[in-house]
Amino acid sequence: MNDEFLTTKQVSQRWPFPEGTLRYWRNGGTGPASFRAGGRVLYRRSEIERWLSEQEKTTTRGGAA
Numbered sequence: 001m002n003d004e005f006l007t008t009k010q011v012s013q014r015w016p017f018p019e020g021t022l023r024y025w026r027n028g029g030t031g032p033a034s035f036r037a038g039g040r041v042l043y044r045r046s047e048i049e050r051w052l053s054e055q056e057k058t059t060t061r062g063g064a065a
Contacts, residue, residue: 011043
């Protein structure tokens with residue numbers, strides 16, 4: 001699998017999630033999956049996109065039936 005790894009800072013620069021929110025989600029066990037490697041917290045780009053898609057499915061309201 002060729003997937004891009006992103007730091008917390010990189011995630012917050014690409015998506016509308018402040019670094020503090022990502023830390024809060026990580027400490028609470030919510031939000032996109034992350035892991036530690038070499039003392040850094042990393043996220044897979046595909047995991048963030050999957051998590052966002054799931055959030056959209058579970059929170060979308062209205063629209064055509």
